[in-house]
Amino acid sequence: MFQSYLFPISYAFMAFPVAALFFTLPFLIVQYRRHGYINKIRALMLYLLLLYLLNALFLVLLPLPDSRHNAAPAGSMIQLVPLQFIQDILQNTQITRNDPSSYLKVLGEADFLLAAFNVVLTVPFGIFLGYYFRTRWAVCIMLSFVLSLFFEITQITGIFGFFDHPYRLFDVDDLITNTLGGMVGFKIAMWIAGLLPRIEKLDSWEDLPAKKVGYTRRALACLMDGFLLLTVTLLLNLLSLNISLWAVSMVYFLIVPLVTGGRTFGKWIVRIRLKSEDGNPATPWMVWIRYGLLYGILGGMNALTPDSPLLHNLGTPLAAVIRMATLLADLAFFIHLVMRLIKRDRPLIYEEWSKTRNVISWPDRQKAEASSNAAD
Incomplete structure (x- = not known):
């Protein structure tokens, strides 16, 4: 029986890098917006939550039918009698009332193990809710029930219509045992909370004013700006305004920071x-x-494509020289960037020449906490 659980768990771990890749971008944005920086403990907890949810989902859904056009089930796929699993355990277990040792046979019964698995399945979810999200009992019960209901609906609908027929039973007992598991996890979180770092105090342990803007953060800002500029350029060209991406970028970067206090x-x-x-x-x-x-300069050189009218009018030899100069400039800037990544205390060349730097705009809550810590 335990071997059947290893199969979906192994698939969940293989899928985790892909899920983490899609999760990282919104994770970084939310952390920078809400907290002003990336805390390693907070990041570890959220990625562990993602890994747990993947494991829970794969345990519930796998193995899948061989084909999307799976056969219709022979009987009903809905069980709506609460606590039916207790009656099943009693019926399938040979228990002698006067022999307490026979009670241990229950622990080896498939019905008992399945119910126990459904409880254990959502214990980590309750721990995350209680420790990281600091929810109340009522919220934990509601969210554990909603998670279980999502699993059951996914199964009974054949993964929302992907398969022709449901291939797993919708069992009301699963809703009960999963919700119970969430409550158990919540209680465990209350017990171990004193042994772990307090989530709400993570920021107070950091020297927020001393935080510097990292290259990951700058790359994310560049990605967001690039997406916006590309979208604007495409819209302008759809309106028959043949304006290059380079021209839109120049207007954007030379004007927007001046009217927004240094922000794009x-x-x-x-x-x-x-x-x-x-x-x-x-x-x-x-x-x-x-x-x-x-x-x-650097962006403009790269904007001169081989079919650019300017290069075409300059003639082949001079155009070749400009393309070679662009390649060398790109290579030099790449080496310069790598060196600055290694030696982070030095600014990039365009920062050095312009005497500018990026600084963090701390959320008001962070500013208040930093001031309070400084006063203490």
Whole structure:
């Protein structure tokens, strides 16, 4: 019986890297927006929650039928009698009332093991709710029931119509035992809470004002800005306004930070803004040097595609020289970026020349906590 559980668990672990890949982007955005930085303990807990949910889902759904057009079940696939599993255990177990040792036979019965598995299945869920999310008893009961109901509906609908017929039983006892498991997990979380770091105190242990903007955060802001600029460029071209991505980028980066206090859309998403080295707002000249070097010169060189009219008018030899210069510039910037990733205390060249830097825009809650800790 335990061997049958190893099969879906192994598939859940294989699927985890893919799920984590899709989970990471929203995770980073939420953490930067809500907390202002990435806490390792908080990240570990949320990725463990993702791994648990994958295991729970695969344990409930696997193995799948061989074909989408599976055969219709012979009997009813719905069991609506509460606590029917207790009667099944008593009927299928040879228990002698006057012989207490015969009671142990219950522990080996398939009906008992299945009920115990359904309780254990949601114990981790209750632990997460109680320890990480700090929910109340009533909320834990409701969410455990909702999770169990989602599993049961997924099964009875053949994964929401993917299969022609249901291949697992909708059992009201599963709702009861899963909800009980969530409550047990919640109680365990209350017992072990004193042995683990308090989630609500994680930020108070960090020196928030000393936090620096990492390259992961900057790359995410760049990704968000790139997505916005690409969308705007496509819309403009659909309106028959033949404006290049480079032109849209130049207008965006040279104007938007000046009217938003050093923020672009991407920087706003991850709570960072552009300032001068001394902490004052960046001047227009600083902004133009920074983004002119990065997107104007380097970006403009890469915008000159082989079929660009400018290169075509310059002639083949000169166009080849410009393309080679672009390749060398890209290679030099890549090496420069790698070196700065290794030696993080040095700014990038366009930051050095423009005397600007990215700083974290802390949420009001974080600012208040940082001030309170400093006062203490």
